[in-house]
Amino acid sequence: MILLYSQVSLRFSTGKPDRTREHTFHNEEPEKFKALRKREEKFQAKKCTSVRHEDDMPVAYLRGTQEFDGLSLFVEKQSVIVPRKATETLVHACMNALRDVVVDRPRILDLGTGSGNIILALLNRLPAAFGVALDLSTDALRIASSNADSLQMSDRCSFHEADFAQLHKSDKIPSELRNELRRGFDLIVCNPPYYSTKDQLHMSTSSRKHEPRMGLITDGGSYKCYEDICRYVKQPVLLEDTPTCKFFSLNPQYSSTFTGRYESAGTRA
Structure with a gap:
């Protein structure tokens, strides 16, 4: 139900026909109606954003943005996962950390960029920063590049097809990317797939049907991606010149264990 309340003007005549006067009554919206209307509008807006197609497709895929x-x-659909509102917390945490890093042009590495949402949000907040973004999916890189173009950031971020699980093996890295990695980074950020094959039973039907499996589920166990990442970020070539901060998104179920196992890598979760 949507509650509509409008201001009404009433006009009528009084007195004799030759002495007609117009009277206008203006009634403001009562505060309690205004509060109720705003609650209804908020409810309807939230409901509309969660409306799905008959085959349970997220509305973001239907509208394409x-x-x-x-x-x-x-x-x-099936190319990149829908960016979650909760992931903005990762962006905010990175911004807080970079306040302590004194550098004119921060360099940011995004491992598994997907749609490019994290790296592009950071570049938007840091006009002098430069980003390097990796993904295994050519479809994801295509979309991330398109997003960078539409936001006029394509000259501030390079996108590379690469497996971050192999970054500790120099012979597996294309020369162009290797040169970028050797320059070091002030911030490394990653929102990896952290659902195990067993965990996927608890995922929504919508995610299982329409979002790319690669972006959500890891086949090597819940810690596989984190182990791969930490193997790389501990490499001296990355840490010798710059005070690097590392931020990962975690499945809350495993956060305490991860923090204990990998705090030696200087990682924040």
Whole structure:
């Protein structure tokens, strides 16, 4: 139900026909009606954003875009996962950490960029920063590049097809990317797939049907991606010149264990 309340003007005549006067009554919206209307509008807006197609497709895929940290990003079914509002917390945490890093042009590495939502949100907040973004999926890189173009950030971020699980093996890294990695980074950020094959039973039907499996589920166990990442970020070539901060998104179920096992890598979760 949507409650509508309007201001009404009433006009009528009084007195004799030759002495007609117009009277206008203006009634402001009562505060309790205004509060109720705003609650109804908020409820309807929330309901509309969660409405799904008859085959349970997220509405973001239907309209082809999703807002993230104030940016409108292209998304595509089975190519990139829909950026979550909760992931904006990762962006905010990175911004807080970078306040302590004294550097004119911060360099940011995004492992598994997907739609590019995290790296592009950070670049939007840090006009002098430069980003390097990796993904295994050519479809994801295509969409991330399109998002960078539409936001006029394509000259501030390079996108590379690469497996971050192999970054500790120099012979597996293309020369162009290797040169970028050797320059070091002030911030490494990652929102990896952290659902195990067993965990996927608890995922929504919508995610299982329409979002790319690669972006959500890891086959090597819940810690597989984190082990791969930490193997790389501990490499001296990455840490010798710059005070690097590392931020990962975690499945809350495993956060305490992860923090204990990998705090030696200087990682924040």
